[in-house]
Amino acid sequence: MASNFSGSLTQDSDEVKEMYCEECDRHSDGYATAVAFCVDCVDYLCVACQRYHERHFTTHKIHDSNNMPQEFYFEKCSTHPGQLVKFFCSECNKEACHECRNNEHVNCSDVNHLPTLASEIQESDELINIRKDINQLSKDIKDTEKVLDGKSELIKKQEENATDAIKEQSNKLVATYIQHHQDLIDDFDKTMEETIARLKKKRSELIQKVSEKERKFGEKVRKAETDMRENVVNTNTTFKLLMTEHLNLVGNLKALTVDLEQAQKLGQNYERMIRLITFSEEMEVLDTTEIPGQGCCFGIAYSNSHLVVSYYKLMLHDYLTIIRSSIKILSMSGKIVKSFDNGDYGQDLFNIPYYLTVSPDNTMIYVSDCGRNTVTCLTFDGEVKAIYKDDQLKNPHQLAVDEYGSVYVCGHDSNNVHLLSRDLSKVKILDKSHGIHTPSSIAYCLNTKKLFVGMNQSSIIKVFNVTLE
Structure with a gap:
C-alpha cells in the first residue's frame, strides 16, 4: 500500500x-x-x-x-x-x-x-488561465444577479397590479352570481308552491277513490271468508280420501323399489331419456322432445347446438359395485360426438361428476366431482386445464358462471360457496357469516348481476349482488 x-x-x-x-x-x-x-x-x-x-x-x-x-x-x-x-x-x-x-x-x-x-x-x-476565467465568470454572475434583482422588483409591481385587477373583476362576478342564484331560488319557490297545491288536490281525489275501493274490498273479503269456510269443510273430506290413496301409493312404491333392485342385480337396463320442453311466454308447455340417454344423467348444459351431459353408473362385477363416470357431448338427436372418461394415462377423470356448466365463450367445461371434492376445468377436446381442490370445499354441488368467466360452486357439506377465477384460482368464499348453510343449487342472472343460492335445509334463497373488485 x-x-x-x-x-x-x-x-x-x-x-x-x-x-x-x-x-x-x-x-x-x-x-x-x-x-x-x-x-x-x-x-x-x-x-x-x-x-x-x-x-x-x-x-x-x-x-x-x-x-x-x-x-x-x-x-x-x-x-x-x-x-x-x-x-x-x-x-x-x-x-x-x-x-x-x-x-x-x-x-x-x-x-x-x-x-x-x-x-x-x-x-x-x-490551469492559471482557467482560474482567471472562473473568477471573471463569478463576477459576471454577480452583475447578472443585480440586473435580475431589478427586473424582479418590476415584475413584483406588475404582479401586484394584476392581482388588484383580478380581485376587482372577481368581486363583480361574485355579485352577479349571487343575484343569479337568488333569482333561481325565487323561481323554484314559486314552482314548488304551485306543485304543492296540485298535489293536495290530487291527494283529496285519491283519498276518495281509496275509500271506495276499501269498501268494495271489504265486501270481497267477507265473501271470501264465507267461501273459505265452505272449502275447508270440503278439503277435510278430500284430504281423508287423499291419505288413503297415499298409503296405497307408498305400498306400490315399495314393491316397485324391490323389483328395481332385483332387476339391477340381474344386469337389466332401463330406458333413460333426456327430455327437452318448450314453454310459452305464459310458461305453458308447448312441445316436448325426447333424446335417448346414455345412462343415469345428472349434470346437463347447452353449448353451440350440443348438450354436455355427465353420467354416473353403478355396475356389479364379481360381487363388487364399480362406479363408472363420464362426460359426453351429444348432438340434439342424441348422437355421441365426444366422450371423456379417462385421463392421459388411462386413469378415471372423474369419480362422481354430479354437476357441470359451460364458460360464456363456450370453450371450457367446469365439472364438480363430489366423490373427490374437486372442480375440474377441461376443454371441449377433453384436455384438462386446471383442477381446484381445497380443504374448505366438501361435497361440491351445482356450479354457475358469470359473463366474466368467474365460477361459483356450492360446497354442500362445507356450508359455503367458493368464488373461483376462470383458471380455477380461489378468489373468495361465502360462508356461514353470509347466511350460507348446506348450499345445493346456484344460479347467476346476467341482467341483474345477482347470484342466487338455494340451500338444502332452508326454504330461503340467498341473493347476492355481484360486483368486480
Whole structure:
C-alpha cells in the first residue's frame, strides 16, 4: 500500500493522507510510514529503506517528506492485482502499475508518475488561465444577479397590479352570481308552491277513490271468508280420501323399489331419456322432445347446438359395485360426438361428476366431482386445464358462471360457496357469516348481476349482488 486515510472523509478538505513505504509492502508485507520519495525509482521509502537506498543508489534523487509528492490514485492493476496503478503512458494512452512500466512500457519514452504529473498540472499556465476565467465568470454572475434583482422588483409591481385587477373583476362576478342564484331560488319557490297545491288536490281525489275501493274490498273479503269456510269443510273430506290413496301409493312404491333392485342385480337396463320442453311466454308447455340417454344423467348444459351431459353408473362385477363416470357431448338427436372418461394415462377423470356448466365463450367445461371434492376445468377436446381442490370445499354441488368467466360452486357439506377465477384460482368464499348453510343449487342472472343460492335445509334463497373488485 502506498497510502492510508484517517480522520473525517465527508469532504475533500477533511482528508489526511499518510504515505507508507512501498519497499516494506513489496518485500516483507509490512507497513512503515514513508519519510522520503525516490524520483528515479518512483517509490516511497521509510527511514530504514531510505538509508539502504542512499547507500546502494547514490545517484538517485531523494525528496524528503516535505517535498515528496502525495499519492492519490489507489486503483489496483487488472494484470497485477497486488500492484497499484500509479503511472500513465502518454504514448500508449494507458495506465500502468510498477510491473507494467518495467515490462510492457520499458521502451516507451513518455511514462509519467501520476502524482508528479498532477502537481505539474497544478502549476501549468492553462490551469492559471482557467482560474482567471472562473473568477471573471463569478463576477459576471454577480452583475447578472443585480440586473435580475431589478427586473424582479418590476415584475413584483406588475404582479401586484394584476392581482388588484383580478380581485376587482372577481368581486363583480361574485355579485352577479349571487343575484343569479337568488333569482333561481325565487323561481323554484314559486314552482314548488304551485306543485304543492296540485298535489293536495290530487291527494283529496285519491283519498276518495281509496275509500271506495276499501269498501268494495271489504265486501270481497267477507265473501271470501264465507267461501273459505265452505272449502275447508270440503278439503277435510278430500284430504281423508287423499291419505288413503297415499298409503296405497307408498305400498306400490315399495314393491316397485324391490323389483328395481332385483332387476339391477340381474344386469337389466332401463330406458333413460333426456327430455327437452318448450314453454310459452305464459310458461305453458308447448312441445316436448325426447333424446335417448346414455345412462343415469345428472349434470346437463347447452353449448353451440350440443348438450354436455355427465353420467354416473353403478355396475356389479364379481360381487363388487364399480362406479363408472363420464362426460359426453351429444348432438340434439342424441348422437355421441365426444366422450371423456379417462385421463392421459388411462386413469378415471372423474369419480362422481354430479354437476357441470359451460364458460360464456363456450370453450371450457367446469365439472364438480363430489366423490373427490374437486372442480375440474377441461376443454371441449377433453384436455384438462386446471383442477381446484381445497380443504374448505366438501361435497361440491351445482356450479354457475358469470359473463366474466368467474365460477361459483356450492360446497354442500362445507356450508359455503367458493368464488373461483376462470383458471380455477380461489378468489373468495361465502360462508356461514353470509347466511350460507348446506348450499345445493346456484344460479347467476346476467341482467341483474345477482347470484342466487338455494340451500338444502332452508326454504330461503340467498341473493347476492355481484360486483368486480
